[in-house]
Amino acid sequence: MLNSDELRLFLAVMREGNMLAAARRLGVDHSTVARRITSLETALGARLFDRSPRGVTPTPAAFALVAHAERIESELLAAAASVAGRDREIEGIVRLATPEAFASHMVAPHVAALRARHPRLTLELASESRAASLSKREADIAVMLKPPPKGRLVTRKLADYRLGLYAAKDYLEREGLPVARGDLNRHIFVSYIEELAGFPEMIALDQIWPGATIAFRASSSAAQHAAVAAGMGIGVLHVFAAAQDERLVQIMPGQMEVWRSYWLVMHADLQRLPRVRAAVDFLDEVMRAMRDRL
Structure with missing residues (x-):
């Protein structure tokens, strides 16, 4: 019989x-992890990791086991939540990974309503420029800019949204308002650091105005917004x-x-x-409320 605690390790x-790192994450001694992994290998009759002074390397047997172990883990979590939910309200932690602008303008302003509805539920919001790895449990739910590769994931479109050219009023008073495409040739622009953009879809300036003269780049959409608002130049916001x-x-x-x-993705x-x-229902409600702004 396999041991669920050993599978968790x-x-x-x-x-x-x-x-x-696994020992630190679970709050146990390194020796405990090593001993329980050896016990699991004995029960399976297969080596799961090759050990070396540099660490451990998963074997083909480990990769074959991981999908089964994740299903067992998820079933145990679901069983505990289902039984507990019969006697008390929704509780626990949900980690949501989203692009920065979505986190700041769609989620954070509305979390008080989620808290009022589920006082024992804690939302962890990870605003990132890269796609979170759901298979590594970096997040429970992710909002992405494109559907992920096929896997044991549930994916659906959450909403469409627009990006447009913006400039500060004082910048336009100084440099003039472009009224035709050709007028953009005499302006400077704000954009992303391309190699730090987690999704190609984050970079829209090349699609709107190829060959733009870029005077400032940032990996953060909030930083670009702030620079444009301060009169740095024109940006896609x-x-x-x-x-x-x-x-x-x-x-x-x-x-x-x-x-x-925006695509909603979960394991x-x-x-x-x-x-x-509860977190997914919250996101759906926010999207319905914000649809006119998108």
Whole structure:
């Protein structure tokens, strides 16, 4: 019989990449992890990790086991949540990974309503420029800019949104308002550091105005917004954020715009957990309320 605690330790080593980090994550001694992994290997009759002074390397047997171990882990979590949910309200921690602008303008302003509805539920919001790894449990739910590769994931489109050209009022008073595409040739722009953009979809300037003269780059959409609002130049900003900023003016609205999509992604084994369902319902409600701004 396989031991569920040993499987939990095995998954921690796979996700963290070494036994020491797995031990820290689970709050146990390194020797305990090593001993329990050896016990699991004995029960399976197969070596799961090749040991060396540099650490451990998963064997083919480990990669074959990981999907089964994750299903067992998820079933145990679902069973505990289902039984506990019969006697008390939704509780626990849900980690949500989203792009920065989505986190700042769509999630954070509304978390008080989620807390009022589920006082024992804690939302952890990770605003990142890269895609979180759901298989490594970096997040329970992710909002991404494109569907992930196929896997044991549940994916659906959450919403479409617009990006447009914006500049500060004082910048336009100084440099003039572009009213035709050719007028953009005499302006400077703000954009992303391309190699630090986690999704190609984050970079829209090349699609709107190829060959733009870029005077400032940042890995953060918030930093770009702040630079544009301060009069640095013209930038491609999220309409749902920039339209609320009285310092900004949209340039050629309806013409110089691109559409993007937000995708909701979660691990298939987590979608039935009450705490995860509560967070997903919250996101759906926010999207319905914010649809006119998108």
